[in-house]
Amino acid sequence: MPERTNQYDENEHSYRTYWQDRSYEHDAEVAALRSLLHGRRFGHAADVGGGYGRLVPVLREFADHVTLVDSSKKQLSDAEEFLADQSNVAMRLMSAGRLDMDEASIDLVTMIRVMHHLPDPVPALSEIARLLRPGGIAVIESANLAHAANRVRYAARRQRIPTEPVDIRSAENRERDSIPFVNHHPRKVAEQLAAAGLTVERTLSVSNLRSGKLKKFVPHQALVRAEGALQSPLAKVSFGPSMFFLARKAG
Template sequence: MGDTKRADFYDGPAHDYLRYWDGRDYEHAAERIALERLLTGEHFAHAVDVGGGYGRLSVLLHRYADRVTLAEPSRRQLDIAADVHPELETVQAQAADLPFADGSVDLVTMIRVMHHLPDPTAELAEIARVLDPVGAAVVEVANLGHFRNRLRHLGRGIPSEPVDIRSPENRHDDEIPFVNHNLDTVTRQLNDAGLRVERVLSVSNFRSATLKRVVPHRVLVRMEEMAQVWLASLRFGPSIFLLLRKR
């Protein structure tokens, strides 16, 4: 999350991000599967989870890195992390201003942050700056071109610019943005930042209240596990995970 307004949103009492994940076991499992698939066989000295909230996925990085730092702008989320994941190192930091030296981090993850960034240019450049030349980054993108949206835009094409998905009554300057991105646009932004896409996964492919209600969790997760690679070339899901390297 890239500015004070976004940090304040997650500091406020109206937003309980820990409780937000109640009932989202499928989405959490889908994201764990994607991270594990992209990182299996890798090992890193220092991993930094940018904008990782209370460390929901940061703790998974201990399997792949000797040292894990949660870099999060919200003081409240860091306090929760200290309670529920005391093994994590934490630092209060904006995604566009990370307190790490150039090339000093060999794994950077940024999950569920891009949807708060209508213009992620500064954040992507910062990832490239701190990333070791032979390191890796995993960035998740809220996918504007997911299957259902392609049906809605049939004959018109997917907009190239980010689209704010908030309802009109919630679109105020003092409210946090929620945007979906065109993946072609993001790929160009990554290239401009000096990052190249090495692998793509389609994630949360069966994100549906109806499916979660009628399909047993373990079956839905198994379906997700099988679909992430198969549906990647179709950019099917609402969430796309990108494994990145420096160009």
């Protein structure tokens, strides 16, 4: 299925504004990246589908050079302003499924908050594997179909959680053919990574404490510290709404 990007090019849709009230979710993802990349150093990183560059400053902590890739012209235009004070950052207009970059040219590839727009992520994962040098690292985030609350819902209906992606758009959005929004089963994602030549070495469960009540009554920093402490142990049961996979290309 071709990638839909027009939603992110509409003038009324501001992804930067979307993140203004999501500091917990942002800091949870920053904690996950720092945990997975701790102690590593990369020459060249690529952030695929990185939008306006929200996570590029974090990647620059670990990489000498970062290429921000996105299929939305508006997102990259916003990135020019957002990343104005960042050195050694390049920007490329490309889709995740067709990355016009040299084979085996990248040491680290991240793809965060993109899989939920990809009912079929295989082309994107194959492209990521192609870009990576032997021994290179990929950090892939996926909206988790098998999170704890969903397991309860499916169990109440006496149904098994599907292994294929599930479209969670409203009927209205499906009717108007909005941009896809799917959840993936983490076991299936691991299989797809392996099929692309990427071996999963570590997983994290992320945004485990995503709750309006917790955000309201628990101080932000305390919530983020608890989140960081829970990401690794809760990965064993795929607890949270988001899963991070660290996978390595053989080499």
